[in-house]
Amino acid sequence: MSCRNVWKVYGQKPEQFFDDNNGEVSDATTHADKIRNADHIVASADVSFDVHVGEIFVIMGLSGSGKSTMVRCLSRIVEPTAGEILLDGQDLLSVSQKDLIEYRRHKMGMVFQNFGLMPHLNVLDNVAFPLEVQGIPREERRARAQAMISLVGLEGREASFPRQLSGGQQQRVGIARSLAVEPEMWFLDEPFSALDPLIRRQMQDEFLRLQRELKKSIVFITHDFLEALRIADRMAIMRDGAVVQIGRPVDLILNPVDSYVKEFTNDVPSELVLTARDVADPTRTFATGMGEATAETSLADLLPQLASNEAGVIIRDTFGVELGGVTARDVVRALAGKGQEATS
Numbered sequence: 001m002s003c004r005n006v007w008k009v010y011g012q013k014p015e016q017f018f019d020d021n022n023g024e025v026s027d028a029t030t031h032a033d034k035i036r037n038a039d040h041i042v043a044s045a046d047v048s049f050d051v052h053v054g055e056i057f058v059i060m061g062l063s064g065s066g067k068s069t070m071v072r073c074l075s076r077i078v079e080p081t082a083g084e085i086l087l088d089g090q091d092l093l094s095v096s097q098k099d100l101i102e103y104r105r106h107k108m109g110m111v112f113q114n115f116g117l118m119p120h121l122n123v124l125d126n127v128a129f130p131l132e133v134q135g136i137p138r139e140e141r142r143a144r145a146q147a148m149i150s151l152v153g154l155e156g157r158e159a160s161f162p163r164q165l166s167g168g169q170q171q172r173v174g175i176a177r178s179l180a181v182e183p184e185m186w187f188l189d190e191p192f193s194a195l196d197p198l199i200r201r202q203m204q205d206e207f208l209r210l211q212r213e214l215k216k217s218i219v220f221i222t223h224d225f226l227e228a229l230r231i232a233d234r235m236a237i238m239r240d241g242a243v244v245q246i247g248r249p250v251d252l253i254l255n256p257v258d259s260y261v262k263e264f265t266n267d268v269p270s271e272l273v274l275t276a277r278d279v280a281d282p283t284r285t286f287a288t289g290m291g292e293a294t295a296e297t298s299l300a301d302l303l304p305q306l307a308s309n310e311a312g313v314i315i316r317d318t319f320g321v322e323l324g325g326v327t328a329r330d331v332v333r334a335l336a337g338k339g340q341e342a343t344s
Contacts, residue, residue, distance in 0.1 A: 001050070001051040001074070001085070001086065001087050001185055001217065001219075002049075002050045002051075002084070002085070002086040003047055003048055003049050003050070003051075003070075003074065003083070003084075003085055003086075004023070004048050004083055004084040004085070004086065005022065005023030005024050005025075005046050005047075005048055005082065005083040005084065006023060006044055006046070006047045006048070006070070006073055006080050006082070006083030006084070006085060007023050007042070007044055007045060007046060007047075007080065007081045007082040007083055008042075008043040008044035008066075008069055008070075008073055008078060008079075008080050008081050008241075009035055009040050009041065009042055009043070009081045010040060010041040010043060011035075011038070011039060011040030011041060012040075014035075014040055014081045015081060015082075017031070017034070017035050017038075017040075017081075018081065018082040021082075022082055022083065022084065023046065023081075023082035023083035023084070025046060028045055028046035028242065029045075029242075031045075031046070032045040032046075032240075032241065032242070042240070042241045043066050043069040043241050044066050044069055044070055044073060044080070044241045044242075045066075045240070045241040045242040046083075046242060047066075047070055047083070047238075047241075047242065047243055048243070049236055049243065049246055051185070051217055051218075051219055052217070052233075053217055054215040054216070054217060055217060055218070055233045055234065056211060056218045056220055056231055056232055056233045057217075057218065057219050057220070057232070057233065057234055057235070057236070058219075058220045058221075058222060058228040058231065058232035058234070058235040058236070059071065059219065059220070059221050059222075059235070059236050059238060060221070060222050060223055060224070060225065060228050060235060060236070060237055060238070060264075061223065061237055061238035061239055062223060062239070063223065065238040065239050065240065065241070066238050066240070066241035066242070067221050067223075067238050068189055068190070068221055069241075070221075070238070071187050071189050071219055071221050072189075073085065074092075074185075074187060074219060075104060075108055075110060075187060076092060076093070076100055080093060087103070087107065087184075087185065088184075105130065105133065105134050105181060106134070106181060106183075107183055107184045107185060108181075108183050108184070108185050108186075108187065109178035109179055109181060109183035109185070109186045109187065109216075110178055110186075110187045110188075110189075111171075111174050111175055111178045111186075111187070111188045111189070111191045112174075112189050112190075112191065113189060113190045113191060113193055113194055114194070115162075115170045115171055115173070115174045116174060117162040117170055117173055117174060117177075118162075119161065119162050119163065120161075121161075122158065122159050122160060122161050123149065123154060123157050123158050123159070123160050123161075123162075123165070123173050124142065124145055124146065124149065124158040124159070125145075126162070126173055126177055127145040127148050127149055127173060127176045127177045127180055128141045128142055128144070128145035128180065129177065130177060130178075130180055130181050131144060131145065131180055131181065134181070141180075144180055145176070145180055146158070148176035148177070148179050148180045149176055151176065151179070151210065151213075152172040152173075152175055152176045152206065152210070153172065153206070154169065154172055154173065154176065157169065166199070167194065167195050167196070167199060168195055168199040168202065168203055171191060171192065171195065171203060172203075172206070174191070175191070175207075175210070179210075179214070183216070184216075184217060185216075185217050185218075185219070186216040186217065186218045186219070187218075187219050188218065188219070188220045188221065189221045190221050190222055190223070191203075191207075191220075192204065192207075192227070193222070193223070193224070200227075204227065204230055204231060207231065208230070208231060211231075220232070225264045225265065225268060226268065228249065229249050229268060229272075229273060232248075232249055233248070234246065234247060234248055235247070235248075235249060235252065237252065237260075237261055237264060239260055244257060244258065244260060244261055245257045245258075245261050249273060250273050250274060250275075250278055252264070252265060253265045253268055253270065253273055254274075254278075269300075270299070270334070270335050271298065271299040271300040271303065271335065272298055272299075272300055273298075274298070274299045274334055274335075275295065275296050275297060275298055275299070276293050276294065276295055276296070276297045276298075276299070276302050276313075276315045276326055277295035277296065277315065277317075277323060278334065279299070279326050279330045279331060279333075279334045280295070280315040280323045280324035280325065280326055280330075281324045281325055281326065281330060282323060282324035283324070284312065284324055284325035284326075284327070285325065286311060286312055286313075286314050286325050290309060290311060290312065290313065290314055290325075291305050291306075291308070291309040291312075291313040291314070292313060292314045292315075292316060293305060293313050293314075293315055293316075293326075294315070294316060294317070294318065295315055295316065295317045295318070295323055296318075297315075299331055299334070299335070302326065302331065303328075303331060306326070306327070306328045306331065307328075310327075310328065311327070312325045312326055312327040312328075312330075313325065313326050313327075
């Protein structure tokens with residue numbers, strides 16, 4: 001999925017600010033100020049990013065930053081004012097309402113913070129509901145729903161109603177329902193933020209397990225950097241409707257573009273974020289018999305190994321290719337350099 005120059009403006013005549021330029025402007029900040037000065041609200045301002053196949057792309061920001069508006073624009077629950085949203089090369093903003101409904105039914109799955117379960121339906125029927133809307137025969141949809149219930153670990157609760165489930169169980173039902181249509185794109189808008197911390201952690205683990213198994217293309221909304229850190233392949237940070245920075249979590253932590261991004265990352269323990277790959281020196285060689293570690297080993301796990309191998313540790317990728325070496329001095333230097341002085 002590709003998002004190109006997407007704007008969402010609220011007001012009496014939001015289209016007047018774009019003419020035929022389809023969202024492309026020479027200076028997005030100046031243009032957004034112009035719109036605000038005309039008593040309109042800019043919810044999304046010139047937003048562009050790509051979501052790769054099988055990637056977890058996290059959008060985060062403070063309340064009011066535009067992150068939830070953006071995910072709703074991707075599915076046209078909220079109609080963008082200008083720009084392009086491409087799914088497999090098709091601009092979703094140009095398709096008819098009939099075709100859009102088909103996209104939502106067959107290619108998109110959505111999970112929201114408030115679960116959105118139907119109180120009069122049991123777990124099995126809640127999960128099967130989108131398949132019923134598609135017109136799938138009863139036995140087939142119930143079989144597919146049962147498979148999704150098993151996938152999220154709710155076997156034995158098929159006949160339970162939402163009021164009989166815990167918050168974590170209700171969210172599992174919501175996840176199972178969104179997966180029942182076998183979507184290409186999976187949108188999750190702060191799905192765990194209403195849960196208690198322990199249950200939230202468990203649901204994050206469950207989410208990552210499902211992703212390893214299903215390899216969906218995912219847009220995940222959160223305001224919690226530690227949550228983003230656990231799950232994101234790449235992430236975008238938004239402020240005032242605009243994207244401030246896009247990159248891997250470690251990129252944002254080591255090289256924040258401004259004080260706003262730096263503020264998000266100040267309290268993140270570097271040793272939990274940085275990996276052996278990030279600090280490996282390809283010019284350093286070690287003798288045979290030295291310690292070894294994989295490229296994705298966190299510095300927190302690498303430090304004890306370095307304590308018993310003062311000369312260093314050889315780092316290899318998943319194919320066994322040597323990437324270089326790491327010494328305790330390399331780790332100390334990396335931790336000391338975390339959050340290089342950001343420019344305003």
